[in-house]
Amino acid sequence: MDVTFKIKRYDPEVENPESYWQDYTVTLDDSSTILDGLIKIREEVDGTLSLRCSCRSSICGSCAMRINGHAGLACKTQARLATDENNVIILEPAGVMPVVKDLVVDFDIFWSKIMAVDPYLKPEGPEPEAEYIASNEAMLHLSEVTACIMCGSCVSDCTVMEVDPTFLGPAALAKAYRFTADPRDGDAKGLSRDRLEALNEASGMWDCTRCGECVQACPKGVAPMDRIMALREQAINSGFDNTLGARHAEAFADSVEHSGQLDELRLVPNTVGMTNLPVLLNMAPEALRAFTHGKLPPIIHKKIENADRVKKLFRRVEDPDRK
Amino acid sequence: MKYAFFPGCVSRGGCPELYPAAKLICERLNIELQEMPGASCTGAGVLQEKNEFLGDALNARTFAMAEALGIQIMTICSTCQGVMSQANRRMKKNPEYLSKINVELAEEGLEYKGTADPKHLLWIIIEDYGLDKLETLITKPLAGIRLAPFYGCYLVRPTEALDFADNPERLTSLERLIETLGATVVDFSGKTRCCGFPILTINEKNSMAMVGKHTAEAKDLGADAMITPCPLCHLNLDAFQPRASAQAQRSIDLPIIHMPQAIGLAMGISPKDMGLQRHIVSTKPLITKLGVPAG
Numbered sequence: 001m002d003v004t005f006k007i008k009r010y011d012p013e014v015e016n017p018e019s020y021w022q023d024y025t026v027t028l029d030d031s032s033t034i035l036d037g038l039i040k041i042r043e044e045v046d047g048t049l050s051l052r053c054s055c056r057s058s059i060c061g062s063c064a065m066r067i068n069g070h071a072g073l074a075c076k077t078q079a080r081l082a083t084d085e086n087n088v089i090i091l092e093p094a095g096v097m098p099v100v101k102d103l104v105v106d107f108d109i110f111w112s113k114i115m116a117v118d119p120y121l122k123p124e125g126p127e128p129e130a131e132y133i134a135s136n137e138a139m140l141h142l143s144e145v146t147a148c149i150m151c152g153s154c155v156s157d158c159t160v161m162e163v164d165p166t167f168l169g170p171a172a173l174a175k176a177y178r179f180t181a182d183p184r185d186g187d188a189k190g191l192s193r194d195r196l197e198a199l200n201e202a203s204g205m206w207d208c209t210r211c212g213e214c215v216q217a218c219p220k221g222v223a224p225m226d227r228i229m230a231l232r233e234q235a236i237n238s239g240f241d242n243t244l245g246a247r248h249a250e251a252f253a254d255s256v257e258h259s260g261q262l263d264e265l266r267l268v269p270n271t272v273g274m275t276n277l278p279v280l281l282n283m284a285p286e287a288l289r290a291f292t293h294g295k296l297p298p299i300i301h302k303k304i305e306n307a308d309r310v311k312k313l314f315r316r317v318e319d320p321d322r323k
Numbered sequence: 324m325k326y327a328f329f330p331g332c333v334s335r336g337g338c339p340e341l342y343p344a345a346k347l348i349c350e351r352l353n354i355e356l357q358e359m360p361g362a363s364c365t366g367a368g369v370l371q372e373k374n375e376f377l378g379d380a381l382n383a384r385t386f387a388m389a390e391a392l393g394i395q396i397m398t399i400c401s402t403c404q405g406v407m408s409q410a411n412r413r414m415k416k417n418p419e420y421l422s423k424i425n426v427e428l429a430e431e432g433l434e435y436k437g438t439a440d441p442k443h444l445l446w447i448i449i450e451d452y453g454l455d456k457l458e459t460l461i462t463k464p465l466a467g468i469r470l471a472p473f474y475g476c477y478l479v480r481p482t483e484a485l486d487f488a489d490n491p492e493r494l495t496s497l498e499r500l501i502e503t504l505g506a507t508v509v510d511f512s513g514k515t516r517c518c519g520f521p522i523l524t525i526n527e528k529n530s531m532a533m534v535g536k537h538t539a540e541a542k543d544l545g546a547d548a549m550i551t552p553c554p555l556c557h558l559n560l561d562a563f564q565p566r567a568s569a570q571a572q573r574s575i576d577l578p579i580i581h582m583p584q585a586i587g588l589a590m591g592i593s594p595k596d597m598g599l600q601r602h603i604v605s606t607k608p609l610i611t612k613l614g615v616p617a618g
Contacts, residue, residue, distance in 0.1 A: 069512070159517040163532035207526050209533075210368050211517035212405075212480030223481075232372040244525045245372075252369040256381070260363040262332040271524050282527075286562055286603075290337070293601050295562075297336040305360040309431045310381070316427060317377045 001087070003028050003079050005037055007049070008092040009102045019099070024049075028079050034089060035063050035074040038103075050102040058219055061151030065103050066092040071153035071217040094156035096165075109165060110152050113172035117199070121179065124187050132184045145178045145227055147220040154214035154224050166203045170214035170224030173205060177227035180234055196235050205231045206245025247271045257314040260304030264297040324451065326397035327389040328356035329407075329441070331554065332364050334399055337562070338554040338581070340598025345399045345444065345583040347597075351460065351590055352452060356397065359388050365406040367555075368477070368521070376424070382410040383424045384431075386439035396441035399583065401553030404443040405477020405485065411439060412484040443478060445552045445582060449496050454503045462591040464505025468548070468612060470585065471509040471541035471577075472497035473560065475553030479515045500582070501550065504589040509546040513537035520559035534559050534567035538577045548578040548609050550585050557581060562603045578606045593618060 002025055010019040024041045035053055042049045054060040056075045063074040067082055068090050082089045097105040123132065154170035155161060161169045168176075176199055179185045179192060186192030199205045205228055214224040236246050251270035255263040272279040290296045304310070334341040349356055362385040364370075366378035385407075389396045398404040414421040415437055425434050442450070448457060474497055478485070487493055498508045519533030538560060541549050551557055561579040568575045584597040595618045599606040610617050 159519075159533065160522075160529055163536065164526075164529045167529075202526075207522060207529065209476075209517045209519060209521045209530075211476040211521075213476075213517075216480045216482060229372050229375070233374070236373055248524055249369055249372045252367070253373050253377075256364045256366065256370060260361075262336065262364050262367070264332065264336040268524055286566070289565075289603050290562060293603060295337065295339050295601050297339075304363055309361075310363045310384075312430065313380060313384070313427060314377065316430065317380060318374065 001028050001030060001032075001080065002026070003037060003083055004086070004088045005034075005041065006088055006090045007102070008090075009049070010093075010099050011048075012101060030080050032079050033075050034067060034077045034079050034082060034091070037079050037089075038074060038091075050100075050104050052104055059149060061149035064094050064151040064153045064156060064219075066090075066094060066156065071095070071156035073151060073153070073219045076219050094152055096155050096158060096161045097152065105152070107152060110150070110155050110169075110171060113155075113169050114150070114175055116168060117172045117176040117179075118195070119175050119179070121182065121185050122192070122195075123184055134183050138181075138183045142178055142181060145174055145181075145222055148174060148178075148218075148222045149220055151219065153217040153219060154222075157213040157217045159211045159213055160207055160209055164203070164207070167207050168199070168204055170208075170228070173199070173208070173231060174222055174224035174227040177231050180231060191238060193238065196231070196238055196240050199231060200235055200240045200243055200246075205235065206243055244271060253314075255301075257311055258303075258307070259301055260307040260310040261302075263301040265299065265301065324353065325355040325357065325394050326442075326447070327392050327394050328358050329362060329385065329396050329398050329403060330358075331398065331400040331403040332367075333554040333558065337558050340601040341399065341554050341557075341581045341583065344581060344587055344597045347592065348583045348587045348590065349444075351587075351592070352448075352457070354397075354447070354452070357392060357394065359385065359392075362388055365403050365410075367402055368406055371406070378406070379410040379413060379420075380424050380427050382407050383414060383421070383435040384428055384433060386411065386441075387428055387433040387435040389439055389441075390436055391433075396439060397447055398441055398443050399552070400555065401443065401475030401478035401551075402555050404441065405475075405480075407441040408486070409481075409484045411441065443552060445478070445496050445500065446490070446493060448586075449492055449499065450490065454499060457586075458503055461503070461505060461589045463589055463613075463615065465585065465589050465613065466505045468506040468609070469509045469546050470501045470506045470580070471511055471544070471546040471549045472501060472514050473518070473537065473541075473549050473551040473553075473556055473579075474515050475551060475556045476515075476517050478552060497550065497552065497582070500586075504585055506585070506589075509541055509544050511537075511540050511544050511546075513540050518553075518556040518559045520555045523559060523563070528570070530559065531563065531567040531570045534563055535571035535573075535575070538564055538567065538575045538579075539571060539573065542575055542577045546577060547612060548580045548606070550580045550582055552582040554581065564604050576604060578602060578604050578609050580606070580609075588613065588615070 004025045052062040058076040160167045183190035248271040371378040519530035523530045587597040
């Protein structure tokens with residue numbers, strides 16, 4: 001099978017460096033991975049092509065790159081399954097992180113975020129006489145998130161980091177959850193109050209858009225966005241509920257609880273506070289334009305049929321005595 | 324063809340032009356819709372931040388209503404679709420979880436048996452209705468109009484929940500629809516990215532950066548309009564485009580069209596009946612280029 005790799009290249013050492021595309025066509029077996037193809041190019045066609053790789057079995061996390069526009073591991077993707085109708089595969093360096101050369105990116109931003117969440121256990125209180133004990137169940141729950149191989153695929157495709165490099169991002173937040181959900185971390189009950197408080201700050205858990213790119217990109221099933229949602233639930237349940245994000249979730253849930261559907265008109269005031277005039281005035285141009293175009297949500301919010309049944313469902317599920 | 328219609332909150336709230344447009348084109352396509360007046364909001368992924376089980380129970384309740392009607396659910400919102408698909412996957416792959424949810428539903432005499440398969444109108448047109456059949460109803464092809472597709476995250480990710488493995492055509496469904504309507508696809512890197520709406524009240528700057536980035540990219544590639552199957556994306560990309568444009572310090576002025584509106588226009592329905600006058604970014608240049616009277 002002849003496969004054409006269309007590779008986005010970049011050489012920092014030439015005068016006025018700019019990225020450019022270069023095509024390489026190589027013959028591969030049906031079972032070959034994209035990494036097999038790249039190594040073949042480097043060894044037999046063009047020794048100047050730079051890439052990172054090591055284990056060739058999706059353990060080391062070195063060969064993450066954009067394959068046809070989306071992040072993934074070159075060693076875990078069969079070339080045959082990634083080609084288009086013309087047998088072309090498009091390869092680019094991972095996103096968000098700056099390119100060093102060709103398919104090699106600078107991981108500094110990745111590691112700085114991981115280090116920012118203190119990626120080690122921080123038990124509080126007196127040490128136990130023997131070892132710290134964690135239940136099998138608690139560790140099994142963490143097995144998905146501890147499967148992270150730090151390949152940077154999630155960071156590459158994160159839609160928030162693309163516009164805001166201060167965001168902690170999916171890898172670091174998933175790593176943080178690995179500790180907030182560990183019964184040995186935090187106080188005697190396993191509650192990691194200090195962590196949750198810090199992650200509640202700007203650029204933390206509430207800045208995620210829930211776009212799902214990281215879930216899709218992760219080659220190991222870590223599902224970082226799901227961990228971020230779990231962090232949010234932990235934060236709200238631990239009393240860290242005075243952030244815009246937490247109040248937004250509360251206001252949304254209140255609206256559905258009382259009418260069965262979303263009261264869009266009151267969601268913003270209920271989130272930022274009815275008396276928070278600066279924020280409300282900030283949104284006034286959009287509200288006014290919506291009004292003049294006949295698209296302001298209804299002033300009188302309607303309930304769905306039998307809305308009381310939804311309210312009862314909320315009450316039953318959220319009854320603290322049942323837990 | 325008959326479906327249990329789940330219009331979602333925004334098609335009757337912040338984007339009130341969508342609900343009548345979708346109903347009108349379904350009438351023309353002979354797709355019968357049965358409303359479910361007792362169905363609740365899906366939770367939109369927001370309620371799920373607070374309590375995922377509760378969100379799933381709300382969706383199971385809606386699925387049980389559709390099962391009782393003996394028909395499948397049709398959505399017209401990428402977010403509703405994605406949240407329903409994700410909830411459905413969790414329940415279908417874990418019978419124990421589903422039975423826990425059914426304990427809650429039993430209180431009001433409902434049971435979800437696990438047979439629901441909610442589909443967005445976009446998927447219904449391609450998979451159940453057929454683009455060939457749609458083509459026979461096109462009387463005013465959108466020839467010469469350049470449309471940039473914008474899917475909405477929840478309609479493209481995670482692909483496992485959305486059954487992309489069994490339905491690979493879903494990956495390019497919007498492009499194929501655009502071509503069927505006679506318009507030209509403007510392919511651009513932002514088409515499956517995030518519009519920023521979920522963080523609008525939490526981090527406005529980032530949200531506006533996303534709107535600015537995607538609309539400007541499509542505009543610079545020569546798009547006459549952007550087309551989206553998601554009213555939440557529409558809200559951010561259209562209603563907040565002036566703010567995003569100010570933040571990006573450049574003009575953008577890219578009309579954002581709901582998917583059913585584009586279908587309606589191609590079937591010869593007037594821009595007014597499709598509600599194009601209710602958009603914030605003016606659709607007049609698009610209507611002029613189409614060569615049809617606005618009313």
